[in-house]
Amino acid sequence: MNGYQFYWSIVWDSLPLLLAGAWVTIQITILAFIVGTLIAMPMAVARQQGEGWAYRFSTWWVELSRNTPAVFQLYLFYFGLGAFHINIPSYAAVLISVSFNNAGYMTEIFRGGLNAIPRQQLSASRSLGMTSPQSFIHVIFPQMFKVIFLAYVTQGIWGMLNTSLGMLVGLQELSGATQYAQSASFRTFEFFLATALIYYLIAKGLQFSSHLAFRLIYRS
Amino acid sequence: MQFQFANQGLAWSDAYFLAQGLLNTVRLAAAATLVGTLAGIVLGWLRTVSVTVRIATAPFIDILRSVPMIIQLILANSLLSILGFGASPFWFGTVALGAWMSAVTAEVVRAGLLSVPAQYRRSARSLGMNGYQELLYISMPLAFRTALAPWIGLVLSLIKDSALAGVVGYIEYMRSTQILITRTHETWLLLMGAGLFYFLICYPVSRYSRHLERKVRV
Numbered sequence: 001m002n003g004y005q006f007y008w009s010i011v012w013d014s015l016p017l018l019l020a021g022a023w024v025t026i027q028i029t030i031l032a033f034i035v036g037t038l039i040a041m042p043m044a045v046a047r048q049q050g051e052g053w054a055y056r057f058s059t060w061w062v063e064l065s066r067n068t069p070a071v072f073q074l075y076l077f078y079f080g081l082g083a084f085h086i087n088i089p090s091y092a093a094v095l096i097s098v099s100f101n102n103a104g105y106m107t108e109i110f111r112g113g114l115n116a117i118p119r120q121q122l123s124a125s126r127s128l129g130m131t132s133p134q135s136f137i138h139v140i141f142p143q144m145f146k147v148i149f150l151a152y153v154t155q156g157i158w159g160m161l162n163t164s165l166g167m168l169v170g171l172q173e174l175s176g177a178t179q180y181a182q183s184a185s186f187r188t189f190e191f192f193l194a195t196a197l198i199y200y201l202i203a204k205g206l207q208f209s210s211h212l213a214f215r216l217i218y219r220s
Numbered sequence: 221m222q223f224q225f226a227n228q229g230l231a232w233s234d235a236y237f238l239a240q241g242l243l244n245t246v247r248l249a250a251a252a253t254l255v256g257t258l259a260g261i262v263l264g265w266l267r268t269v270s271v272t273v274r275i276a277t278a279p280f281i282d283i284l285r286s287v288p289m290i291i292q293l294i295l296a297n298s299l300l301s302i303l304g305f306g307a308s309p310f311w312f313g314t315v316a317l318g319a320w321m322s323a324v325t326a327e328v329v330r331a332g333l334l335s336v337p338a339q340y341r342r343s344a345r346s347l348g349m350n351g352y353q354e355l356l357y358i359s360m361p362l363a364f365r366t367a368l369a370p371w372i373g374l375v376l377s378l379i380k381d382s383a384l385a386g387v388v389g390y391i392e393y394m395r396s397t398q399i400l401i402t403r404t405h406e407t408w409l410l411l412m413g414a415g416l417f418y419f420l421i422c423y424p425v426s427r428y429s430r431h432l433e434r435k436v437r438v
Contacts, residue, residue, distance in 0.1 A: 066426065067423045068415050068418045069384075071394060072411070072414055075394075075411060075414075079401060079407050079411065082407070083405070157286070161289070164288035189299055192291055192294045192295050193295060196283075199291060200283060203287075
């Protein structure tokens with residue numbers, strides 16, 4: 001142990017700072033989850049078409065977001081836009097890049113779910129007089145979310161893990177706040193161990209609450 | 221007194237710097253994949269055959285999957301330093317990425333082994349094979365078939381996560397790109413280079429893994 005003295009009280013004293021960071025992390029996670037879902041739903045339908053500009057656009061989005069590191073995507077929105085003198089705050093950059101990443105992965109998850117739903121469902125709802133968007137919103141998507149639920153929640157938690165990159169662009173989310181707090185004492189290990197614990201609790205909390213929501217929505 | 225601006229344009233020597241970063245990324249990803257996969261296969265097998273090991277290692281796997289890689293890297297770095305290993309950033313990265321890889325590979329291996337029908341294993345045993353022969357000649361080849369495509373997905377995740385090793389001072393490709401951006405302000409050219417590098421590695425491999433997945437399912 002080289003005579004290293006652990007010093008935990010300093011972490012305890014900065015707990016309010018860490019919790020404030022955790023709150024930013026939760027905010028971005030939930031916002032990026034919602035934005036990603038809203039973008040991914042039409043893109044999954046477009047991917048299923050297999051042709052047309054919408055298909056090509058969403059294919060590009062999916063391949064780009066899945067085949068490059070999340071940190072590259074963040075730099076693209078933060079430094080890349082900055083080079084054009086479009087300076088967005090780091091909060092927005094993290095939100096946009098995590099949403100971008102979420103949307104790409106979710107599109108593929110949704111597409112898998114759509115494949116599992118019988119084609120006749122769409123024809124049946126169209127023949128009942130629903131428009132195409134109506135039949136997707138009222139008939140297809142509710143069934144799809146039930147099929148893909150587990151993968152969908154896992155992706156939400158991945159999104160939460162990706163918000164930690166905010167540290168690299170100076171955002172005071174949980175990792176960034178920890179980095180800032182430990183820079184006064186350089187008790188790196190103690191601080192980041194506490195942060196790891198908070199991340200774990202957030203992940204479990206998200207998992208638990210989403211399962212609860214699933215039970216409430218699909219109660220039967 | 222001579223004064224020189226720090227902001228210099230790109231020079232040919234920077235190509236050498238980037239190539240070194242590229243090589244470092246490959247080195248780190250290869251080492252972490254090797255360590256993580258070997259440990260993961262053993263761990264996955266142990267988790268399949270022993271209830272005690274399954275319960276004892278569950279927290280390890282759960283925690284590694286619920287904590288961001290960047291935090292794991294920083295913790296590996298500071299913990300190893302506290303323990304007195306004066307190791308290089310390469311080893312910090314290998315330990316953190318390898319530990320993550322072993323946890324997720326263990327789950328893939330376990331799923332693969334569980335997918336082998338019990339009848340196959342029983343018939344192998346009734347043909348007179350012992351437990352290890354059955355594992356080696358029956359279970360492992362069948363598990364390999366189901367586990368290969370998900371495992372490739374994990375390797376791709378690992379390559380993408382290795383872009384974070386810069387935070388513990390390892391100069392891999394993303395970090396070298398960032399250093400050059402800071403100096404030259406050639407933001408787009410360098411960022412596109414980085415994006416293209418990862419894309420050219422990951423895209424063909426992920427296409428191939430999707431192809432494999434379709435082949436296995438049929």
